[in-house]
Amino acid sequence: MNAAVAGIKKTVKNIRHLSLEELETFFATLGEKKFRAKQVWEWIWTKQAHSFADMTNLSKELRQKLGDNFSFPALTVDATQYSADGTIKSRFITHEGHLCEGVLIPTDTRYTACVSSQIGCSLSCKFCATGYIERKRNLDFDEIYDEVVLLNQQTERVYGKKLSNIVFMGMGEPLLNYKNVLKAIERITAEDGLAMSPRRITVSTAGVAKMIRQLGDDKVRFKLALSLHAPNDVKRNEIMPINETNNLKALIDALNHFYKQTKNEITLEYILFNNFNDSEKDAQELIKIYRQVPADLVNIIEYNPIDFAKFEKPSDERMEQFMGYLAKAKVNAHLRRSRGKDIDAACGQLANKDN
Structure with missing residues (x-):
């Protein structure tokens, strides 16, 4: 032969x-x-x-x-790292050897799985470690399901609890893997799946306006978070190239359409970068956006420096000052402190590094 x-x-x-x-x-x-x-x-x-x-x-x-x-090409755990604050980062390996990461974030009241939707990312956000990794492929819906299963097993083993929440805030842009993300959530929430409430799931997007509108048309039941990170198009273009084709007006219109169709909770995510988007003027521009979107919350996020980027974290005093501007305008804002920084598991740090 x-x-x-x-x-x-x-x-x-x-x-x-x-x-x-x-x-x-x-x-x-x-x-x-x-x-x-x-x-x-x-x-x-x-x-x-x-x-x-x-x-x-x-x-x-x-x-x-x-x-x-x-x-039966299941995802498996390739490596695990434990942070001093209780956060656990897992590096998963696919059947053909690709790597992606997921994070278990424990607090006093919840156990949250931060999962990836792609292997690498194509969006090249300047502040995010994953943005410097070439996108290899989308994760299939069953591989995303595996991430949740493995992180839940980890939660039960280490903390004796089940996962309470899931956030699609790991590697990749969920809305550029639309069908697999929705199918994974369908299986996660199904009675013959993991039977988790969709209200405990948040999908985060860098801002794909067309697909945000599609989420509304599909009447999804989970929460949505927009990674905003800059209060105007000029600054957002500089750090998030996707904004050149999905500007703030398009995103505001899409978020309003999503809310009209679903009434689901919307969060605006905003990382503070020292001397870039943390001035009083930036705060006032952010407040204007907040007034145009039916957002329940603005998450102000502490920046986690990465090797490739020029950005720095503002001082605690400057962050508190920024929060003060928002509070004065009665913006429902929360300052989210980073978890898992010592193992590169915090927001924007996922990069498949060797332990």
Whole structure:
């Protein structure tokens, strides 16, 4: 036989990309009873199996047939780092060797999983470590689901609790992986999935106006956060190239459309950079944007310096002064202190570094 032909592997479908009905059809072709499909479905989504070998109530022969006909490319943990403040960063590896990161952030009242949606990122935001990594590909919905499962298992193991919240604020732009992110959330919130309330999930975007509007049209039930980070187009163009095609007016219009369609909570995220966007004038421009958007909250975020960027964190006094401007204007704002800085797990620091 020709060596090249001998080396060709049969392409098999990822079993987690099948619907329950498709699984039932497969088992019918084997002459198996319909309930076998339900068993496999439960192993995949409810019992969170990561291989066919985990499906212990199926015969070895049946598990072998599944392995012959389908793939099961699950995400696994490649490395784990523990911060002094209790934050845990996990580096995940895909079946073909790509890396992405997720973070478990514990507080007194909640346990939040910060998950990635892409391997790398194409947006090149100047202040974000992930923006300096080439985008390899989108994460599939089942891989995003795996991130949540693995971080939940970590939460239970370390803290004896379940995850309470999920934020799509890790590597990548969620709205440029729209279908997989929505499908992952559908599985995370499904009764035969992780059964988490969509109200405990926040999707963060750098600002893809068209897809924000699409979220509204799709009547999604989760929360939305806009990574604003600058109060006018000139400054935003400088640090976030996406603003050149998705300017503030387009984003304000899109956020209003999203809220009109869903009534879901909107948060504006705003990282403070020393002597760039932290003046009184910047605060006044931010207040004007806040007045035009049905935002519940403005999250003012402490900047975490990275190797590649020129930006610096303002002094605590300057940050408090900025918060004072917002408070005087009765803006509902919260100063979010960084977690996991000592392990490069804080906002904007995810970069698949070696431990």
